[in-house]
Amino acid sequence: MIRTLSHIATIAGFQWLGAALAQHFSIPLPGVILGMLLFLIFLMLAGEKRSAPVRNTGKQLIKLLPLWFIPAGAGIVAYSHVLAEYGWQLVFVLLVATFIPFVTALWIAGGRRDPET
Amino acid sequence: MTPLEAILATLLCFLAAHGLYRVSGHQPWLQPVITGILFMVIVLLATDTNYWSYFDSAQAIHTLLGTATVALAIPLYECRHLIRQHIGPIFRTLLATGILAIVTAIVLAQWLGLPDNLAITLAPKSVTTPFAIALTESFGGIPPLSAALVIVTGMIVALAGPGIARLAGISNPLPLGLAMGMTGHGIATARAFELSSEAGAFSALAMGLMGIYTSLLLPWILPLFGLH
Numbered sequence: 001m002i003r004t005l006s007h008i009a010t011i012a013g014f015q016w017l018g019a020a021l022a023q024h025f026s027i028p029l030p031g032v033i034l035g036m037l038l039f040l041i042f043l044m045l046a047g048e049k050r051s052a053p054v055r056n057t058g059k060q061l062i063k064l065l066p067l068w069f070i071p072a073g074a075g076i077v078a079y080s081h082v083l084a085e086y087g088w089q090l091v092f093v094l095l096v097a098t099f100i101p102f103v104t105a106l107w108i109a110g111g112r113r114d115p116e117t
Numbered sequence: 118m119t120p121l122e123a124i125l126a127t128l129l130c131f132l133a134a135h136g137l138y139r140v141s142g143h144q145p146w147l148q149p150v151i152t153g154i155l156f157m158v159i160v161l162l163a164t165d166t167n168y169w170s171y172f173d174s175a176q177a178i179h180t181l182l183g184t185a186t187v188a189l190a191i192p193l194y195e196c197r198h199l200i201r202q203h204i205g206p207i208f209r210t211l212l213a214t215g216i217l218a219i220v221t222a223i224v225l226a227q228w229l230g231l232p233d234n235l236a237i238t239l240a241p242k243s244v245t246t247p248f249a250i251a252l253t254e255s256f257g258g259i260p261p262l263s264a265a266l267v268i269v270t271g272m273i274v275a276l277a278g279p280g281i282a283r284l285a286g287i288s289n290p291l292p293l294g295l296a297m298g299m300t301g302h303g304i305a306t307a308r309a310f311e312l313s314s315e316a317g318a319f320s321a322l323a324m325g326l327m328g329i330y331t332s333l334l335l336p337w338i339l340p341l342f343g344l345h
Contacts, residue, residue, distance in 0.1 A: 008184065015187045028336035030251035032186040037329070040190035044197075055195070058188035061181070065247070065303075066149035067131040068182035071123075071175040072250050073154035073268075075261025077161055078168040082235070082262060089229040093239055094266060097221035098273050099281075101243065102300045105214040106285055109206050110292035 007057035014039040118166050123174035130156035148304065150246070150268060186247035193325035196318055203291060203319075207326070210292075214299045215330040216338070218243040223342050233344050238263045240339065241331050242270045245302040248328040252335055256345050267302065274301025275308035294319025299327045 018035025021027065027034060043051045076083075083090070118126075134153035141147045161171055172179070200207060219240050226236035238258035241249045246267045253263040274297055282293050290313050297305040298320030306324050310317030339345040 011187050012184050015183050018187070028255075029332055030248075030255045032183040032251050033248060033329070033332045035183075035187040036190045039187050040194060043190060043194040051194075055191045058191045061185040061188045062191070064131075065182075065185050066134065066153050067127070068178060068185050069150055069246060069264060070127045070130060070153050070157045071172055071179040072182060072260055073150075073246075073264040074157040074161060075168055075172065076154070076265050077158050079259055079262050082259070086231055086235060089226075089231055090235070090239070090266065091269075093222055093225045093229065093231075094242060094270050094273060097218065097225055097239070098243065098270050098300055099277075100221050101214045101218040102274060102278060102281065102296050103285070104217055105210050105296035105299050106282055106287050106292050108213055108292075109210040109295045110285070110287045110289060 003053065004057050004060075007054040008061070010054055011039065011058055011061070014042065118170050118174045120174045120177070123171050124178060126160050126171075127157060127175055127178055130160060146272070148307075150304070154264070182247055182250070186251065189245065189247070189325060189328070192321050196322040196325075199318060199322050206291060207295065207322070210295050211299065211323070211326050211330055214296075215327060215334060218300060218327075219331060219334060219338050223338070223344070227342065234258055235262075236342070237339065237344050239266060240335060240344075242266050243300045243302065244328045244331045245324055248332065252332060256335060256339060268304065271301045271304025274305035278305060279308070279312060290315035291319055295323045298323030302327070 014035045015032055016035075018033070018038055019031030022029055022031040022034050043055070046054075131149065131153045133156055134149040137152055138144070138147050138149050160166075161168060222239040222242055223236050226239050231239075234257060237256050238253050240256075240258075241252045241263070244252070244267070246264050249263045249267045250260045252258075253260045278297050278301060279293070282288070282296065287293060293312065294309050294316040297309045297316070301308075302324045306317060306320040309320035336345075
């Protein structure tokens with residue numbers, strides 16, 4: 001339990017560092033994303049073996065993402081008027097703007113028709 | 118709403134969502150990401166609680182969303198060998214798909230006359246939800262709406278993606294995984310893992326790279342369209 005807490009404190013430390021650096025140097029990147037990049041560098045420096053315990057705890061945090069999403073996600077109730085007003089436009093944009101990049105990615109990464117099929 | 122009530126209600130909604138998912142035999146449309154939020158919405162409406170009063174009291178849980186987002190470096194770190202092996206196709210695909218996913222969303226939104234804050238909210242729809250929430254927060258979009266749009270995008274890719282790939286005659290896990298992860302983030306990645314563990318690993322990697330790439334692109338692309 002104490003070990004787990006020290007791992008969470010490590011990850012939260014990078015979260016704080018990312019936010020502090022982004023604000024202090026006005027970096028146009030959300031603090032958590034900068035924090036993630038710093039944490040990635042930390043993992044690479046620490047190496048496979050030494051980073052194993054903190055990675056195990058971090059994976060538990062990731063598994064619980066559906067829990068962490070609830071406060072932000074439930075905010076949809078405060079914006080139901082937006083959905084009522086622009087619902088079909090939003091669905092249209094999502095469908096078309098998802099289909100085009102998906103097919104492009106398949107095409108670029110696939111290159112040719114797969115000979116095995 | 119007191120912090121205790123907010124945290125208790127959130128935990129119960131999560132546990133109920135998780136339980137339902139297990140009892141249903143892991144039905145994709147009953148994913149806890151969706152049902153957990155849905156249950157919380159029902160609780161707020163049923164108890165006539167103001168959303169912002171709940172959100173203020175649930176700050177502790179919302180803060181841990183950021184911590185879990187930082188932890189997303191872990192899966193990225195663990196599939197670094199895939200980057201080394203397939204660096205060419207991965208970065209070619211990322212370069213084009215990342216720009217296209219953002220630009221098509223903004224162009225269509227503006228063409229349909231959607232207000233700026235909705236265009237900004239739509240721009241990062243293909244990245245994983247915590248990234249999208251962080252990005253819409255910092256660029257002036259609507260974070261909770263972003264969560265909903267991102268989840269729907271992921272479901273579109275998870276449901277239609279494998280069929281489109283089959284029609285295109287592509288079964289190789291590299292293009293399939295990259296396309297699913299770059300456009301449909303975690304929800305499509307879960308689906309890709311069901312198809313094959315290789316496609317799933319590529320999808321997980323693609324989702325992480327797409328999140329970073331989109332975060333770096335948005336501050337440059339949004340001003341080009343008069344946003345932000």
